[in-house]
Every structure is written in C-alpha cells, then in structure tokens.
Amino acid sequence: MTGRRLDRCGSSRRLAWRLARRLPALLLLTGAAVLVSFLASHALPGDPVMLMVDGRAADPEMIRRLREDAGLDQPLAVQFLSYALAVLRGDLGQSLRYGGVPVTALLTEALPVTLGLMAGAAALALPLGLTLGLAAADVRRAWPGTALTIGSVLALSTPPLALATWLMLAGSGTPPWAMAALALPAAAMIARLTRTQVMEVLGRDFIRTARAKGLGRVALLLRHALPNALVPLAAAAGSVAGTILTATAAVESVFALPGVGRLTVQAVLARDHTVAGAAVLVFVLMQIAISLTAELLIGLADPRLHDDGLRDDAEAP
Amino acid sequence: MIATRSSAGRAGLLLAAALAVPLALAALLLPLDPFAMDLGQAWAGPSAAHPLGCDGLGRDVAARLIAGTGTSAAIAGLALTLAVGLGVASGGVAGWIGGRTDAVVLRLADLLHGFPELSLAIAAAALLGPGTEAMVLTLALAAWPSQVRWCRALALSNRTAEHVRASAALGAGPLHTVRRHLLPAVAGPVAIRAALSIGPVMVAEATLSGLGLGIQEPAVSLGTLIRDGLADLRDAPHLIAATTITVAAVALAVNLLAEGLREGLDPRWAPFRRP
Numbered sequence: 001m002t003g004r005r006l007d008r009c010g011s012s013r014r015l016a017w018r019l020a021r022r023l024p025a026l027l028l029l030t031g032a033a034v035l036v037s038f039l040a041s042h043a044l045p046g047d048p049v050m051l052m053v054d055g056r057a058a059d060p061e062m063i064r065r066l067r068e069d070a071g072l073d074q075p076l077a078v079q080f081l082s083y084a085l086a087v088l089r090g091d092l093g094q095s096l097r098y099g100g101v102p103v104t105a106l107l108t109e110a111l112p113v114t115l116g117l118m119a120g121a122a123a124l125a126l127p128l129g130l131t132l133g134l135a136a137a138d139v140r141r142a143w144p145g146t147a148l149t150i151g152s153v154l155a156l157s158t159p160p161l162a163l164a165t166w167l168m169l170a171g172s173g174t175p176p177w178a179m180a181a182l183a184l185p186a187a188a189m190i191a192r193l194t195r196t197q198v199m200e201v202l203g204r205d206f207i208r209t210a211r212a213k214g215l216g217r218v219a220l221l222l223r224h225a226l227p228n229a230l231v232p233l234a235a236a237a238g239s240v241a242g243t244i245l246t247a248t249a250a251v252e253s254v255f256a257l258p259g260v261g262r263l264t265v266q267a268v269l270a271r272d273h274t275v276a277g278a279a280v281l282v283f284v285l286m287q288i289a290i291s292l293t294a295e296l297l298i299g300l301a302d303p304r305l306h307d308d309g310l311r312d313d314a315e316a317p
Numbered sequence: 318m319i320a321t322r323s324s325a326g327r328a329g330l331l332l333a334a335a336l337a338v339p340l341a342l343a344a345l346l347l348p349l350d351p352f353a354m355d356l357g358q359a360w361a362g363p364s365a366a367h368p369l370g371c372d373g374l375g376r377d378v379a380a381r382l383i384a385g386t387g388t389s390a391a392i393a394g395l396a397l398t399l400a401v402g403l404g405v406a407s408g409g410v411a412g413w414i415g416g417r418t419d420a421v422v423l424r425l426a427d428l429l430h431g432f433p434e435l436s437l438a439i440a441a442a443a444l445l446g447p448g449t450e451a452m453v454l455t456l457a458l459a460a461w462p463s464q465v466r467w468c469r470a471l472a473l474s475n476r477t478a479e480h481v482r483a484s485a486a487l488g489a490g491p492l493h494t495v496r497r498h499l500l501p502a503v504a505g506p507v508a509i510r511a512a513l514s515i516g517p518v519m520v521a522e523a524t525l526s527g528l529g530l531g532i533q534e535p536a537v538s539l540g541t542l543i544r545d546g547l548a549d550l551r552d553a554p555h556l557i558a559a560t561t562i563t564v565a566a567v568a569l570a571v572n573l574l575a576e577g578l579r580e581g582l583d584p585r586w587a588p589f590r591r592p
Binding site (some may be wrong): 250 | 324325344347387403424427428430431432433434435436437438440442444463488516517520521523524525527528529530539540543546547552557560561562563565567571572576
C-alpha cells in the first residue's frame with residue numbers, strides 16, 4: 001500500500017518535471033508569437049488610422065491626433081515594447097472594425113464556441129481513432145490495415161471545407177455535424193499513428209513474454225501495447241493540433257458558428273488588423289494548450305513513469 | 318515502374334488517369350477559357366458545351382477546374398521546392414556539423430513548428446497582403462520544419478556511416494564527401510518525403526484560399542473555386558459538388574501515388590511488398 005502511494009507521488013513529480021522541462025521552449029515560442037502578432041497588426045502597408053476614419057474626409061489635424069493616441073508616431077521597437085507589455089496585462093487592443101470593442105471581449109465571446117466544437121470533436125475522434133488504429137494493427141489479417149489506409153487517405157485528402165460542406169448538405173447544419181466534420185480527419189490521423197506505433201510495439205520482446213504467460217489478446221493490446229504505443233504519439237500531438245486548428249476555421253465558416261476561426265477569417269478579410277494579429281497569438285497558444293494536454297494525458301498512461309513503483313512492489317518481501 | 322509495385326500506387330495511377338483523360342479530352346475537344354464569361358449561361362447545369370456546367374458569371378466550371386488544378390499544383394511545387402531546398406541546406410548542415418549549429422537550427426525548426434498553418438497564413442496575409450506570394454511563403458514555412466528534421470536525421474546517420482568515414486580516412490575533403498557520399502544517400506528519402514507532402518500542401522492551399530486567406534480573384538486555384546462554390550451554395554449546388562469532388566480526387570490521386578512511391582522505394586516496406 002505504502003509502495004503504491006510512494007509510486008504515485010514519484011510518478012506525478014516526474015510528470016511535472018517532464019512538462020516543466022518544456023517551459024523555456026514554450027516561453028520562447030510565446031515570445032515569438034507575440035512578435036509575429038505585433039508585426040501582423042502593426043507593420044502593415046495600410047494605415048489603421050485611415051481605416052478608422054474609413055475614407056471619410058478627415059482633417060489632417062485629427063488624423064495626426066488619432067495617430068498619436070494610438071502611438072503610431074513612435075518607432076517600431078517602442079511600439080513593440082508597449083504592445084508586449086499590454087499583452088502581458090491581457091490587453092490585445094481594440095478592434096478596428098467594431099469601433100472601440102476590445103479584442104479580448106470578441107475573443108472571450110468566440111472562444112467557448114471553438115472550445116466546445118473541439119471538445120466534441122475530440123470526444124468523437126479519440127475513441128474512434130484509437131479503436132480503428134488498434135483494430136488495423138492486427139497482423140493476422142491484412143484487410144483491416146488496408147481498409148484503414150484507404151479510409152484515412154480519403155479523409156485526409158478531402159479538404160476540411162469540402163468535408164464540412166458534404167456533411168452539412170448530407171446531414172444538417174447542427175453542431176454535431178460540425179463536430180463530425182472536424183473529428184473525421186483527426187480520427188484518421190490518430191488511427192494511422194496508433195497503428196504504426198502499436199505494430200512496432202507488438203514486435204518487442206516483452207510482448208512475447210506477456211503472450212507466453214498466456215495473456216489474452218485484448219488484455220495484451222490494451223494493457224501492454226497501447227500504453228507503450230501512446231508515448232511517441234505525444235510528440236505528434238502538436239502537428240495534429242495544428243491541422244485541426246486550421247480545419248476548425250473551415251468548419252466554423254461553413255457551419256456559420258461564431259467561433260475564433262470564423263472571427264479571425266472575417267477579421268483578415270475586413271482588414272481588422274488588431275483582431276487578426278491577436279488571432280496569430282491565440283492560435284499558437286491554443287496549439288500549445290492542446291499539445292500540453294495531450295502530453296499530460298499520455299504522460300499519465302506512460303508505463304515508464306510507474307516503472308520504479310512496480311519494481312518496489314516486486315521487491316517488497 | 319516504381320509506383321505500380323504497390324496497390325496504393327496502382328490505385329493512384331488509375332485515379333490520376335481517370336481524372337486526366339476526360340479533362341484532357343475536354344480541353345482538346347472544347348477549347349474552353351476559364352475566364353470567358355457568358356451571363357446567359359449563369360449557373361447552367363451540365364451540358365454538351367459545358368460538361369460540368371457554369372458558375373454565377375457563366376464561366377465554364379470544367380475549364381476553371383483544369384486551370385485551378387494547374388495553379389494549385391504549381392503553388393504546391395514552388396512551396397515544396399523552397400521548403401526542401403532550405404530544408405536540405407539547413408538540416409543537412411546541422412546534422413553534418415552538429416554542435417551549436419545543430420542546436421540553433423533545431424530550435425528554430427521547433428519554434429516554427431509551434432505556429433499552426435492558420436497563424437502563419439494570417440501573418441503572411443497581413444504582412445504581404447493576401448495573394449500568391451503570401452500563400453507560397455505560408456506553405457513553405459509550414460513545410461520547412463519537418464523537412465529540416467528529416468534531412469538532419471539523414472545527415473546525422475550518414476555522418477558516422479563506414480563508407481563516409483572511409484572516404485575521410487582516404488583523405489577526401491569534406492566537399493567531396495558531401496557531394497559523393499552524403500547527397501546521393503539523402504536524395505532518395507528526401508524525394509519520398511517531398512512527394513508525401515504534395516497532397517497535404519495542396520489540401521492546405523485549398524483550405525486557406527477557400528477561406529479567402531490565400532490566392533485572390535481573378536486568379537483561380539482549387540481553393541478559390543471552393544470559395545466560389547460556397548458563395549453560390551444555394552443557387553447552384555452542382556458547383557460546390559463538382560469542385561469539392563475534383564479537389565478531393567486530385568489530392569487523393571497525389572497522396573496515393575506518393576504512398577506508392579514510398580512503398581516501392583523505402584526498404585522498410587520491402588517485407589510487405591508483393592513479389
């Protein structure tokens with residue numbers, strides 16, 4: 001009993017350490033994202049003030065004052081510094097299109113929609129992808145693997161915009177269909193990765209040992225093969241997340257869901273540069289959040305974390 | 318032929334032929350102009366003169382799909398040429414030299430990998446204005462990190478290979494070793510990896526241009542065609558149907574051909590290959 005508790009304690013500390021080690025790289029990435037988002041919203045060919053006065057004949061004095069208010073007469077480096085400080089305070093500026101509305105207000109309104117969509121898609125994609133990947137890793141029969149290859153290539157060859165349109169026309173414009181449009185390519189990616197990893201793990205010695213002990217096929221797959229196969233999947237979580245985020249914008253646009261993706265696309269088209277710039281940062285942060293969550297969940301399943309604990313138990317008299 | 322060694326490659330060839338033959342025939346028999354407007358034919362359904370119908374401005378959909386596929390393929394090719402060229406140069410140097418150069422290049426690749434395509438597209442569209450340049454830059458930047466990692470890993474594993482060390486022991490200079498021993502060893506795997514990227518890059522172009530963040534009117538690409546089709550969804554659903562099915566089929570053919578190439582060339586797949 002004590003051994004168990006010690007093991008839990010040690011493994012959670014090790015997991016925290018593993019995540020903490022990624023912190024410097026993530027801080028650097030966030031800094032780079034702030035810089036890019038600043039460039040996207042400030043260093044532009046167009047002039048935001050001219051956009052604010054919207055082509056109306058404004059007198060030069062007023063334009064000068066608006067420029068000064070927005071800090072646009074300062075050198076770029078100074079502007080960046082004040083932008084970065086404002087971002088740290090949670091201030092992303094004001095939308096140019098919806099005069100004076102803070103960007104954070106627009107984002108807090110849109111974020112729940114996107115997060116709900118992605119959570120629904122993940123709830124569909126994870127079980128589907130893992131089950132299909134495991135089923136297709138069966139080396140005794142060839143057809144599940146072939147079927148998965150065909151299905152996943154098909155799902156990944158269909159641009160999310162096309163898939164979303166088909167599902168909307170075939171089904172309906174309700175959120176579950178939007179989630180399905182997002183979940184299908186994600187499930188295809190997860191299934192492919194799972195299959196490759198599980199097939200590799202199934203070839204290792206400890207699997208042969210487990211089989212020799214007389215362990216059943218299902219227990220072998222779920223208890224031994226899957227946890228070990230999941231570990232390399234954590235590294236792939238970031239690129240899966242990136243693809244899914246881009247797909248989210250497409251799905252939201254087709255299903256007219258007022259999420260971050262649609263807000264961003266509309267902002268870019270309307271030259272609402274502050275919102276577009278903020279979106280660059282928001283999507284990077286969302287990708288970080290998704291890959292950290294994946295790493296945490298997969299980390300909890302990683303057998304190597306609990307290694308010492310098991311050995312303690314085994315050695316206990 | 319290499320691609321016919323696997324079932325994926327054969328399926329890809331068949332699909333590519335099934336797409337190319339009717340389109341080539343249509344292009345030869347009906348000299349169609351993707352930009353010629355005929356408002357009398359607006360939203361017309363399929364007919365003998367316009368095999369896939371017309372869009373809202375009476376432009377022939379088949380001709381636009383042919384032109385759009387060409388544009389998208391050219392953009393994907395350009396973006397991948399950039400990504401692979403830079404990837405081989407930076408990744409190869411990083412893996413070959415190692416040390417601090419390696420660490421810096423890897424860190425840079427990781428950093429760029431942290432940006433989703435959408436972020437890159439928004440930034441490029443904001444900085445350069447939405448259009449072809451922004452699109453090519455976005456796709457190249459998005460594809461670069463994985464190319465760098467791949468080339469670096471290849472260079473790293475080849476650096477310590479026996480024939481490379483033998484070459485150095487025989488007194489060959491580093492340039493000679495790279496040219497004679499590293500590049501030929503790396504070329505095949507790099508080509509396979511690049512081929513596998515064509516399909517995803519074309520899908521990304523279709524998505525981003527379809528959202529309005531990439532190629533802009535009057536240029537046509539698969540993405541702008543999806544955008545047109547979505548705008549006319551209520552008036553002419555056959556437009557979006559023809560467009561999306563074509564885009565998916567083109568990407569599928571490219572992906573299957575690349576998969577066939579991989580299975581035919583990659584030694585790790587050899588045990589699975591049919592005799």
